[in-house]
Amino acid sequence: MAIDVEIDSIRTPDWLRGALEAAVDGEVRFDAGSRATYSCDSSNYRQIPLGVVVPRTVDAAAVAVEVCRKADVPVLSRGGGTSLAGQTTNAAVVIDWTKYCDHVVSVDAAARTCVVEPGIALDDLNRALAPDGLMFGPKPSTHQSCTIGGMVGNNSCGASAQAYGKTVDNVRRLEVLTYDGVRMWVGPTAEIVEGNDRRAEIYRDLIALRDRYLGELRTGYPHIPRRVSGYNLDSLLPENGFDVAKALVGSEGTLVTVLHAELDLVPVPKYQVMVVLGYPSLEDAGRAVRRILPHQPWQLEGLDQVLIDLEHDEHTVDTAIERLPEGRGWLTVQFAGDTFEEADRAAHRLMDDLKDDEATISYFDDPGREQQLIELREAGLGATAHPAAKHDNWEGWEDSAVHPDDLGDYLHDLRELLNRFGYDETETSLYGHFGQGCVHTRIPFELRTADGIAQYRDFVQQAARLVKRYDGSLSGEHGDGQSRGELLTTMFGPELVRAFGEFKAIFDPRNRMNPGKIVDPNPLDSHLRLGTGFAHPPLPSEFAYPHDDGKFSKATMRCVGIGLCRSKTGRQSSSADGEVMCPSYLVTREEEHSPRGRSRLLFEMVRGEVIPDGWRSTEVRDALDLCLACKGCKVDCPVGVDVATYKAEFLSHHYRHRLRPMAHYSMGWLPLAAQLASRAPKLVNGATQTPKLATLLKRAGGIADERALPAFAEQSFTSWFSERPPRPGRRIVLWPDTFTNFFHPSAGRAAVQVLEAAGYHVTVPERPVCCGLTWISTGQLGMAKRVLRRTVDVLRDDIRAGVPVVGLEPSCSAVFRSDGPELLPDDEDLRRLSAQFVTFAELLKDWDPPRLDVHAMVQTHCHQHAVLTSDADLMQRAGIDREQLDSGCCGLAGNFGFERGHYDVSMAAAERVLLPKVRAAGNDTVIVADGFSCRTQIEQATDRRAVHLAELLAGGLQ
Known part of the structure; x- marks a missing residue:
């Protein structure tokens, strides 16, 4: 499609946006919010894009590139946006492939190949390939979200590259588009020299480039398994098949736009076992790698004590940490096979070979335990980013690589370099893909002061010289981008770097494809996300953070x-x-x-x-x-990003001294309204359940028309409780949350029955109390604090006496364990209450429940998952066959699903897993949901009724 646009008239953002909107089948966004959202990736860098295009088809993306060419503006392709070297942030038109261009075009199971669009995430691709028993081999730790287009751009690897190599080793062909409009499939080809078209010109130029630098291409690249830095010009050598596709892999969007990728696939290994080796130090573990490699492990990862300590501090995968053998440096060695015996034999051969070694050894053949140890390694980036009570750590030298035979010595020298610069080894972990000599780390660079930034520059320059001494690679996984583009001369020398520039000029002579990366790079200390101009503004906040x-x-x-x-x-x-x-x-x-x-x-x-x-x-x-x-x-x-808290904080300030949405009043003040309604519940229900009146009430209250208003109970839980005689036992306080008290008192009555059977003397507060949840979720934090203070006043004697307070509603319980102490951090009684507040299942952790022998489909409340603990152990002791729904949030989420404008999103979230599973459940399956929102969503969208765990156990007592 030809685009008719005058270049001079489109240089302004408004004209560019208009031209893209007119020509591109997709979403074109030049608003401030979209530009801010795409300003960063996972790196230290920040550049504000000109705008964002979300094409609905690959062809639409090609049109977007053509419009940008007519306008002479830069283009940046973006997949998962997880790049750590700054290659997916730029002052360009960003093409986001992930929303629509994420399809598997074809699969040839016999040939073990597939063709995909660039926006498909790796895990989604492998799920689609699973019925054929195939997968794409390389697997970065961000496999849930990284896209094939991004993997091609970065030449991604991951732990499985031990067996399958890097992305470049698994790409057969690419369909690419040059900035000047040439669309072609490339791969291993004959040397095309005939023809007058642009494609033939490109090939002739590539041949000439290769021949000019033939010696450097054969001798200038390090011979190590994890060389990711630089362009893959060695793929153009005759002995490598003049493979243009492989030459373009790892080019980070600086040369072409990738439209499709044809990939080689591998069989999914049927069985895996794991051997974990503990060593006195990480350097000892690194030196042991050369002895392990002849056993051909499927994966071979390294961990150090610093990483384990950091993950332990964050309570990340604690179970896996407990299973590590004695040591201060570890290797996790996985073997795979088509049979268990094949994998098991390989593991035992290794253990036999190392029986006289200094290593301590643990063996695992339980897939669940192996997965926990894999997650232990994959959690490294998160655990090392924000060490508790320490300086934040940053990328910049996070994936250097050397030959595996040199790994132990390199780890020693790298640690010495870190120490010389004062980067505390208690904060700076070294870990990674040790079987291929790739070392990951994050370093506490100071990136907000001139001296700190100068030290950052000095460190990475010295680190580059160190890795050069080992004939290694600046990047063994994450690419060059802006972090290492400036350092490529140190690694490759001026001749090969000059060849990189000429290679880019062949495909992108106007330097419009992701400029400032790899070739003619922006300085590594420019465009920093922080920099000397950043300061934490004195923003007042309600939460303590x-x-x-x-x-x-x-x-x-x-x-x-x-x-x-x-x-x-x-x-x-x-x-x-x-x-x-x-x-x-x-x-x-x-x-x-x-x-x-x-x-x-x-x-x-x-x-x-x-x-x-x-x-x-x-x-x-x-x-x-x-x-x-x-x-x-x-x-x-x-x-640990906590957007729920950030949202409440923002709403508190956004609506200060302003009229709020009506739903903030109708839903936020629900506890007070429920107390009033409980005085005449039949009269109130008569109004809320009458269609015409209900419609008026919902519109007045900002509630979605599609929602049914929950009916108030004819007798509240506290009213029922006040009429019954006390039972002897250890005293506890049962928390009468708004939802149990006024809407679902049967859960409270059942809880009393169970707790008394367990030997407790149950009491409830004598005056009304509330956790303030609805005010928190609507950002009315001043009122939430007043409610919490009043509650603490009511419970003060019980709090100071150490009486346990038991919650039935997860969202309310979570307030006392999380939101409340962060809203009132100086309130000692609230802090005590937080420690004393337990869930129903937590209180009964030592109780021997009745045997039920039923099948229960369980929808776990989000706040229970996030803040509290699982009830799985109690259900198992009760003989309940527990089917945990992997459904995430029910979609109602308190006030969210009731608010006008949220109904479609609320129901779409529920229809993803929860509601279809409930509808398909047999009549003998019990649906268990402790959250009132979860039960309400199920009851309003299906013909099933969900019960609280207390109700299920109470039934067993009878």
Whole structure:
């Protein structure tokens, strides 16, 4: 398609946006919010894009490139946005492939190949290939969200590269588009010299380039398994098949736009076993690698004591940590086979070979335990980014690589270099893909002062010279981008770097493809996300942010861009309750609706440049509007981003001294309304359940027309409780939350029956109490604090006597364990209450329950998953066959699903897994949901009724 546009008239952003909107089948976004959302990746760098294009088809993306060429503006292709070297941030038109261009075009199972679009995430591809028993081999730790296009751009690797090599080793052909409009498939080809078209000209220039630098191409590249730095010009050598596709892999979008990729596939290994080796030091572990490699492990990873300590401090994968053998440096060695015996024999041959070695050895053949140890290694980036009570760590030298035979010595020298610069070894972990000599780390660079930035530059320059002495690679996984582009001369010398420049000029003579990366790179200390101009503004906050030095502004920097929140289908972890984040992204698949995107927007709001309106920002308000406040990100995000808290904080300031949405009044003040309604519940229900009156009430209260208003119970739980005689036993306080008390008192009555059977003397507060949840979720934090203070006053004697307080509603219980202490950090009684507040299952951890022998389908409340503990153990002791739904959030999420404008997202979240599973459940399956929202969503959308665990156990007592 030809685009008719005058170049002079389109240089302004408005004209460029208009031209793209007119020509491209897709979403074109030049608003401040979108530009802020795409300003960063996972690196230290920040550049504000001109705009964002989300094409609906690959052809539409090609049209977008053509418009940009006519306008003479730069182009940046972006996949998962998880790059650590700055290659996916630029002052360009960003093409985001991930929303629509994510299809598997074809699979040839017999030939073990497939053709895919660039926006498909690796895990999604492998799920599609699973029925054929195939997968794409390389697997970075960001496999949930990294895309094939991004993997091609970065030449990604991961732990499985031990067996399958890098992405370049698994790409057969690429369909690419040059900036000047040449669209072609490339791969290993004959040397095309005939013809007058642009394609033939490119090939002739490539041949001439290769021949000019033939000697350097054969001798200038390090012969190591993890060389990712630099362009793959050695793929143009005759002995390597003149493979243009492989030459373009790892070019980070600086040469061409990748439209399709034909990939080689490998069989999924049927069985894996793991041997974990402990050594006195990490250097000893590194030196042992050469002895292990002849056994041909499937994966071979290294961990040090610093990483284990950091993950232990963050309570990350603690179970896996407990299973490590004695040592201070570890190697996890996996073997795979088509039979268990094949993998097992390989593992035992290794153990026999090492029986006289200094290593301590543990052997695992349980897939669940192996997965926990894999997650232990994959959690490294998150654990090392924000060490508790320590300086934040940054990328910049996070993936250097040497030959595996040199690994032990290199680890020693790298640690000495870190020590010379004063980078504390208690904060700076060394770990990585040791079987291929790749070392990961994050370093506490000071990137906000001139001296700190100068030291950063000095360190990476010296580190580059160190890796050159070992004939290694600046990057063994993450690419060059801006972090290492300036250092390539140190690694390759001036001749090969000159060849890189000529290679780029062949494909991109106008330097419009992701400029400033690899070739003619921006200085490594420019365009920093922080830099000397950044300061934490004195923003007042309601929450204490104890993990961020008490600063909301620092909390907005917590996200490091890993992108696990952008998994498109949700993901099951080794956690008993699966994963929750991020329900809004799962529905909309918009970057700004992911925790990462929302964090980026809040960070830009704090900076005040792209988002200048501060707390009054409509861009931030709109992005946060679809946050369900499920708190899934608080626990599932590797660095603990807590968007629910950020949303409550923002709403508190955004609406200060302003009229709020009506739903904030009708839903936020629900506890008070429920108390009033309990005086005449039949009369109130008569109004709320009458269609015409209900419609008027919902419209007045900002409630979705599609929602049915829950009916109030004819007798509240506290009223029922006041009429019964006390029972002897150990005294506890049963918390009468609003939802149990006024809407679902049967759960409270059942809980009393169970708790008394367990030997407790149950009491309830004599005066009304509330946790303030509904005021917190609507950002009315001043009122929430007053409610919490009043509650503490009511419970003060019980608190100081150490009486346990038992919660039935997870969202209310979570307030006392999390939100409450952060809102009132100086209230000692609230701090005590937080320690005394337990869930129903936690209180009964030593009780011998009745045997039920039923099958239960369990929907875990998001706040229970994020803040509390699982009830799986209690259910197992009761003989309940527990089926945990991997459904994430139910979609109702308290007030969210009732608010006008949220119904479609609420139901889409529920229809993803929860509601279809419930509808398909047999009549003999019990649906268990402790959360009132979860039960309400199920009851309003299916013909089934869900019960609280207390109700299920109470039935067993009878």
